[in-house]
Amino acid sequence: MRLSKKVAGIAAAAAALFTVVVPATAAVASPRSTCYGGRVCLYAGFDYNRGQVDHWRDFVADDVNLEDNNWLNWDFSNSWHSMNNETSSVRNRVGCSVTLWQHPYYTGAHSTFTHNSNDGFLSNNAVGNNRTSSIDIWCR
Ligand SMILES: [Ca+2]
Ligand SMILES: [Ca+2]
Ligand SMILES: [Ca+2]
Structure with missing residues (x-):
């Protein structure tokens, strides 16, 4: 019981991380002031x-x-x-x-x-x- 609760917590943390990653990816879409390495x-x-x-x-x-x-x-x-x-x-x-x-x-x-x-x-x-x-x- 204790273990599954921990697993659920990890899953929730991963889900939270994912929701943070999505807008961050969208934010770098504008190259206005950025030119990436190798280009x-x-x-x-x-x-x-x-x-x-x-x-x-x-x-x-x-x-x-x-x-x-x-x-x-x-x-x-x-x-x-x-x-x-x-x-x-x-x-x-x-x-x-x-x-x-x-x-x-x-x-x-x-x-x-x-x-x-x-x-x-x-x-x-x-x-x-x-x-x-x-x-x-x-x-x-
Ligand atoms: Ca010049
Ligand atoms: Ca050409
Ligand atoms: Ca020319």
């Missing part, structure tokens, strides 16, 4: 979309042409809005340097961002604002 994150707005429509996307490998990539919404759904010539800020957590290029296939003006760097304002970089069309991740 480089591009944002359609300055300051990682603060106060703006949250169009963003993360990359784990090179992409030669962003014309066929769409932004994600805050909830990871597809915005159906092309990423080409729209990047305004970047966070790099991918583990090595990343170069953003003005044109597809790594051509034109470009800017390189070291691992763990952030740039909330690409207007003053060589690649410029709303011009990125390809992304080269040095270690992938």
